[in-house]
Amino acid sequence: MRVYFTKMHGLGNDFMVVDLVTQRARFDAEQIRRLADRHFGIGFDQLLLVEPPRNPEMDFRYRIYNADGSEVENCGNGARCFARFVRDQQLTHKHKIRVETLGGPLTLLVTEDERVQVDMGAPRFAPEALPFTADADRVLHALEVDGERLEIGAVSMGNPHAVLRVDDVDSAPVARLGPRIEHHPHFPRQVNVGFMQVASRHEIRLRVHERGAGETLACGTGACAAVASGIRQGLLESPVTVHLPGGSLTIEWTGDEAAPLLMTGPAERVFDGRVNLR
Numbered sequence: 282m283r284v285y286f287t288k289m290h291g292l293g294n295d296f297m298v299v300d301l302v303t304q305r306a307r308f309d310a311e312q313i314r315r316l317a318d319r320h321f322g323i324g325f326d327q328l329l330l331v332e333p334p335r336n337p338e339m340d341f342r343y344r345i346y347n348a349d350g351s352e353v354e355n356c357g358n359g360a361r362c363f364a365r366f367v368r369d370q371q372l373t374h375k376h377k378i379r380v381e382t383l384g385g386p387l388t389l390l391v392t393e394d395e396r397v398q399v400d401m402g403a404p405r406f407a408p409e410a411l412p413f414t415a416d417a418d419r420v421l422h423a424l425e426v427d428g429e430r431l432e433i434g435a436v437s438m439g440n441p442h443a444v445l446r447v448d449d450v451d452s453a454p455v456a457r458l459g460p461r462i463e464h465h466p467h468f469p470r471q472v473n474v475g476f477m478q479v480a481s482r483h484e485i486r487l488r489v490h491e492r493g494a495g496e497t498l499a500c501g502t503g504a505c506a507a508v509a510s511g512i513r514q515g516l517l518e519s520p521v522t523v524h525l526p527g528g529s530l531t532i533e534w535t536g537d538e539a540a541p542l543l544m545t546g547p548a549e550r551v552f553d554g555r556v557n558l559r
């Protein structure tokens with residue numbers, strides 16, 4: 282089966298985007314893993330499938346799969362690329378786009394300069410929202426990893442995030458601790474792991490070891506989770522510029538736990554392609 286796709290990225294977090302409004306195709310986990318491979322396939326961090334909405338009040342549904350084939354609830358950089366894609370493909374002419382995701386509804390605003398602002402919804406700190414095995418909702422949780430006692434912020438942005446404060450992201454033990462926390466038994470559905478260096482009250486540096494994809498050049502939901510945890514700890518004030526290896530995002534949040542986080546950043550097209558699915 283021949284399928285047309287577009288390769289896109291948000292600050293280097295890269296995606297294969299497929300229009301399933303005008304095309305028909307089915308992707309299983311094995312196929313996704315093969316397509317995600319950067320030597321034997323197309324290569325991407327996540328696959329984004331654009332579908333008609335199930336709820337008539339929404340404009341689209343978009344499904345997100347990690348490179349390991351797992352379906353996930355939310356993808357911040359992916360949401361910006363999705364918004365750019367549906368307008369470029371003439372699937373909509375709206376500037377305000379409502380979309381269904383596994384993690385809940387999102388509202389995307391495409392600005393005149395083609396930047397995209399995403400209402401990422403409110404953060405959730407209750408451990409069961411991630412899910413995370415903990416006795417109570419805390420600003421910081423103790424987590425034992427290979428005999429080391431860590432303190433983490435636990436935040437759900439629809440998808441689960443553990444946020445670890447470090448003095449210097451460049452020397453942070455991302456490769457060693459990322460996978461160990463991702464697969465820690467206290468995270469029954471695994472977890473994305475953010476390593477946050479506080480540069481000022483309005484600026485952080487961040488690296489993210491992503492669940493199901495490894496360290497990526499940027500993570501939108503990870504940026505939101507780090508800012509939410511940092512503001513809740515009294516370390517940060519909105520707006521916060523988040524410097525990731527692939528570039529910077531602006532995150533706004535009033536600190537009211539019912540209020541949504543707003544994320545603004547770029548979305549780039551790289552190339553269009555065609556692939557034959559088995």
Ligand SMILES: N[C@H](CCC[C@H](N)C(=O)O)C(=O)O
Nearest residue numbers: 356357358440491492501502
């Ligand atoms: N790896 C994430 C999904 C992609 C999130 C990231 N690419 C973003 O921009 O938010 C998870 O398993 O929850």
